[in-house]
Amino acid sequence: MRQETVENYLKTIYNLSSNNSTVVVNQQLANKLEISPASVTEGLRKLHELKYVVYEKSYGTRLTSAGAKLALSIVRRHRIWETYLAKELGFGWDEVHEIAEELEHIKNDKLINKLSAILGNPMFDPHGDPIPDAKGKIKKSNFIKLSEAKVKGNYSLMGVTDHSAAFLKYLEKHQLIIGANIDIKGIEEFDNTIVLICNKKEVTISAKAAECIIVETV
Amino acid sequence: MRQETVENYLKTIYNLSSNNSTVVVNQQLANKLEISPASVTEGLRKLHELKYVVYEKSYGTRLTSAGAKLALSIVRRHRIWETYLAKELGFGWDEVHEIAEELEHIKNDKLINKLSAILGNPMFDPHGDPIPDAKGKIKKSNFIKLSEAKVKGNYSLMGVTDHSAAFLKYLEKHQLIIGANIDIKGIEEFDNTIVLICNKKEVTISAKAAECIIVETV
DNA sequence: ATTATCTTTTAGGTATACCAAAATTAATAA
DNA sequence: TTATTAATTTTGGTATACCTAAAAGATAAT
Numbered sequence: 001m002r003q004e005t006v007e008n009y010l011k012t013i014y015n016l017s018s019n020n021s022t023v024v025v026n027q028q029l030a031n032k033l034e035i036s037p038a039s040v041t042e043g044l045r046k047l048h049e050l051k052y053v054v055y056e057k058s059y060g061t062r063l064t065s066a067g068a069k070l071a072l073s074i075v076r077r078h079r080i081w082e083t084y085l086a087k088e089l090g091f092g093w094d095e096v097h098e099i100a101e102e103l104e105h106i107k108n109d110k111l112i113n114k115l116s117a118i119l120g121n122p123m124f125d126p127h128g129d130p131i132p133d134a135k136g137k138i139k140k141s142n143f144i145k146l147s148e149a150k151v152k153g154n155y156s157l158m159g160v161t162d163h164s165a166a167f168l169k170y171l172e173k174h175q176l177i178i179g180a181n182i183d184i185k186g187i188e189e190f191d192n193t194i195v196l197i198c199n200k201k202e203v204t205i206s207a208k209a210a211e212c213i214i215v216e217t218v
Numbered sequence: 219m220r221q222e223t224v225e226n227y228l229k230t231i232y233n234l235s236s237n238n239s240t241v242v243v244n245q246q247l248a249n250k251l252e253i254s255p256a257s258v259t260e261g262l263r264k265l266h267e268l269k270y271v272v273y274e275k276s277y278g279t280r281l282t283s284a285g286a287k288l289a290l291s292i293v294r295r296h297r298i299w300e301t302y303l304a305k306e307l308g309f310g311w312d313e314v315h316e317i318a319e320e321l322e323h324i325k326n327d328k329l330i331n332k333l334s335a336i337l338g339n340p341m342f343d344p345h346g347d348p349i350p351d352a353k354g355k356i357k358k359s360n361f362i363k364l365s366e367a368k369v370k371g372n373y374s375l376m377g378v379t380d381h382s383a384a385f386l387k388y389l390e391k392h393q394l395i396i397g398a399n400i401d402i403k404g405i406e407e408f409d410n411t412i413v414l415i416c417n418k419k420e421v422t423i424s425a426k427a428a429e430c431i432i433v434e435t436v
Numbered sequence: 437a438t439t440a441t442c443t444t445t446t447a448g449g450t451a452t453a454c455c456a457a458a459a460t461t462a463a464t465a466a
Numbered sequence: 467t468t469a470t471t472a473a474t475t476t477t478g479g480t481a482t483a484c485c486t487a488a489a490a491g492a493t494a495a496t
Contacts, residue, residue, distance in 0.1 A: 089332050102324045108317050114307050
């Protein structure tokens with residue numbers, strides 16, 4: 001199996017299972033990888049042989065420790081590149097993901113560690129996602145979704161879970177950037193729309209958008 | 219045909235034909251690409267179909283203008299990355315080629331142009347190899363290796379291809395620094411040792427060292 | 437010019453990574 | 467519980483990028 005193929009599978013399995021650490025099913029993978037379910041079955045069988053995943057047919061998949069280790073290193077490369085592109089090379093939030101998608105496959109630890117050092121070994125990328133360190137350790141946070149925030153609470157914007165260009169542009173327009181201070185003014189009861197103050201301006205956020213915004217209690 | 223495969227063929231054909239602009243034969247390609255001659259035949263047939271090369275069987279290959287254009291853009295990416303890795307990220311010249319070999323396939327003009335701008339849009343990499351500009355234009359250089367210099371020629375030292383501390387100290391000792399003026403006094407026939415005048419002092423350079431010194435015809 | 441040698445091509449074959457359609461298995465609803 | 471629906475796997479097939487071994491073509495040497 002080609003290294004790039006292995007990496008794309010493992011990264012995707014990691015991303016799908018990291019939130020709730022559940023088993024990943026084929027259809028999710030087929031969607032994310034943009035290949036047919038039949039191909040996913042075939043791929044998982046090979047990854048099982050390579051001992052990167054435990055795959056039981058018609059049930060689901062999870063990473064082995066070897067698979068998780070590899071996945072973490074790809075996630076690290078991806079997020080370090082995203083951060084470097086944004087902070088050192090002047091790319092916008094909405095542009096970095098696509099380029100990092102290619103750069104993440106360049107396997108050279110010295111390069112990634114060098115970029116990380118230049119950035120001051122950041123623990124979070126421009127989207128607020130944690131960057132595993134060189135050993136694969138991830139900084140645990142007490143981040144919550146904006147949709148779980150409480151009225152009159154004061155929060156700091158830490159990241160997003162939707163990386164579409166449209167969404168990122170929408171956030172930028174309202175100055176909802178990483179580190180922005182947010183005061184929850186109110187939550188509409190009937191549709192869970194959130195009204196908040198950011199940079200002294202009132203912004204209304206739909207329930208759907210609030211699901212995609214990660215904040216930290218201040 | 220996969221984009222990376224196309225790029226590797228075209229880059230190699232370019233590198234083999236750029237010096238004397240002759241037609242490239244299969245065996246050279248097979249060697250450089252580290253694949254069998256049979257595979258080269260197959261590959262060239264496809265590249266011919268794609269109109270990147272003119273390929274006449276049992277004769278040889280040359281790039282079409284479309285092929286040369288693509289080749290030039292890969293050479294640009296490769297040399298910009300090499301320069302960036304060395305100058306901005308602190309890699310040694312012995313390390314950069316291998317990494318650039320992977321990075322050169324990342325296709326994003328904005329990225330390469332950004333790196334180029336940071337470096338001051340260099341026209342040559344420190345090997346003395348020209349870097350094509352964004353339009354594929356190459357600045358013709360009269361850089362040569364000292365080992366190719368002629369007796370009684372007058373040259374200017376432009377760079378080195380060996381960056382070991384020992385070598386650099388050796389050069390410094392003889393005041394062989396960038397920009398130094400060099401007059402070739404003689405070349406020993408039996409071992410190609412070069413005797414030159416630098417700063418009014420006579421210096422003897424071994425053939426091996428002369429391979430690593432880049433000079434410009436004055 | 438004819439053999440010997442070297443190069444290139446053809447023929448036949450492998451492994452990877454994908455696919456659609458059919459068959460199977462699991463989940464859900466009646 | 468059985469029928470219906472949905473997910474998964476199997477089957478058979480494609481294209482790419484390689485390979486080896488044998489055949490054909492070009493080059494050089496006598």
